[in-house]
Amino acid sequence: MTNQETLLRSRDQNLKSFLMQRIAQNGGWVNAHMHADRAFTITRDSFDIYQKQTLIEKWDTVDRLKSSMSTDDYYRHFSMAIERMIEQNVSAMGTFVDIDPICEERAIRAAIKAREHYQQDITIKLVNQTLKGVIDKEARYWFDKGADLVDIIGGLPRRDERDYGKGAEHLDILMTTAKRLDKMVHVHVDQFNSQEEKETEQLTDKTLEHGMHGRVVAIHSISITAHDIAYRQALYKKMQQAQMMVIACPFAWIDSPRREDHGPTRNALTPVDELSQAGIVVAIGTDNISDYMLPFSDGDMWEELKLLITGCRYTDLDNVIGIATTNGRRVLGIA
Template sequence: MQYDVVIRHARLHRSPELVDIAIQNGAFARINKDLSSAAAAREIDADGRLLSPPFIDAHVHLDAVLTVGQPRYNTSGTLLEGIQIWSERKPSLTHEDVKKRALEEIRWEVAQGTLHIRSHVDICDPALTALRALLEVREEVRDICDLQLVAFPQDGILSFPHGRELMRKAMEMGCDVVGGIPHYEWTRDMGVEDVHYAFALAKEFNRDVDCHCDETDDPLSRFTEVMAADTIEQGWHGRVTASHCTAMHSYDNAYAFKLIGLLARAQMNVVANPFDNVVLQGRFDTYPKRRGITRVKELLAGNVNVALGHDSIMDPWFPLGRGDMLAAAQLALYLCHMSGFDEIDTVFDLITANAARVLRIQDRYGIEEGKPANFLLLDAPNAFEALRLLPARLHVFKNGREVATTTPAHSVVRRAEQGEGEQMVTYRPQ
């Protein structure tokens, strides 16, 4: 049989053996140790490199990307100043401005192997400028990236004028997921109502829920438990995500143990955002300073699904970043003390298989016969080396079509001794 593409001598995650992979009509047609008899219009020799399902960015804000310094920089580095700066930037948003920045950042992510993105969109704007732009972007990028949009009330559902109405309008316009921000509401009671309203909308529109929740160092911020209770009461198991949950870093261990058990019972997801979490949290500490990121390792041990997001990319909350989910995973490895050999494989799952569960795309995600041929080939032999090196994403394919390529950089060392020529530098084990 003549296939469209055959990838030879590829290594899959957690698999010691090399395989050949045949692609036909945009799907994985055959995966076998030896397809030497198979012919293809194009062949790629992976030469033992890691072939992975595409990376997933489970939490980002495409409406705010690439606005760092506009109108000013965040000098305190706090979440609250970031929100204030964004409120100053929002009035100057235009349809074209949002689209241009979002499309540029999506290209950055695709080039680095991310083909699925969940973006929160600020709907605290009576004109819903950013949402209208990103609804167009969602359609325009379908050939290179699948985009989910979350109706996100940055300034609160109850604390912002007509917040409830704007949330409903956002869902009517086509948002994929209902958001919330209970810890930012003015009072505890308003925060609880924020969660209840988000779940009511989700039930009405048959949508998943993904709330920014307990994104603070305050150990008394405990809205994640409210989300878990609503999940169980409404039967929304597996359809709810609590994003950030950084207060969990500050909870006493007895309460954290109880909460983790409740999250597991509700089959909730938690999304951590290493870049923003470590930069924004702990700003009011002297020493020791808290890392801020949620209890990723303990959540996983408690059978709670955890994934990662990039969150901010050059915006009022995080001035750096280039949309690399592998870099986000590497930072999580450091912050969460997940440097054990087996743990490193698990960290790789946080931006692949675990994130697919958050977006609920497992039925069409993964390197399996019959599934869409979405994958990337890394210039590394396994997840351990990928997380160590952050190597080039050599080839990125969506539905069997190559959508991005990268040529690895190389370095040359020139020796001074007589007779010594140029020597290539390689960081991969030989």
């Protein structure tokens, strides 16, 4: 064997090659969480928003972009995001879609059109984004309209907690709607890496209360690791009881600012190692792609998985492959 052949063989047998091969054998990547309607919308001029504003401030600032986009604009950005997934051998994706008083039905109509166009290449599950909450009368009107158009009911309880102190009521509305329509629920929770947050626990409690066992998925759950080990272990037992599932989006929160509060040493990553050891299904997603929220993310699934493995020091490769493939199908309700 020549030196070149030896080098090529070594390259082909490295861990990345092994994982990529096994992921392909397991049906291809699954991007379980993204926001395709806003993908590739960041510009040099709008980059200042990313630099100067918090995530909560961006919830309203992004209205400028949404109000200016037509159905054709949304379709173009959906198509760009979908093709980015297809080129990576992503077999299925779940995307939140803004359906609210600002963009009304423009984004969801574009999403449905794009899903039909690419149906031979990728399975797409649509989830309604509740960026305006579900308590406000007009926001509730668009939530109800959107709930009928999507595959999965989406939620953001922090919005209604911020505006009305009604995060729990937000979750009640999600759960009752999902039960009525026989749909799963995906909810953004514990996004700020803070001891003040216990949204994953609140979501778990609501899952048990509404009898939605195995039908509810937490997205992010970063703040779990801000709490001590006793709290975390008790939470995992409760999550097991509710058959909760979790989607990690590693790149989404790695830029979290330094904090001065005291607590367990941690990073801004979903604790996939502890969750998986507790028997909780974890999948992976890219979250936002090249937009106001994540301007430097280009939707690279391998980079997301690599960051998750490295940041959590998680070396159970069989489960890593499941996180990238079969677990994603489970959280999206794909048989």
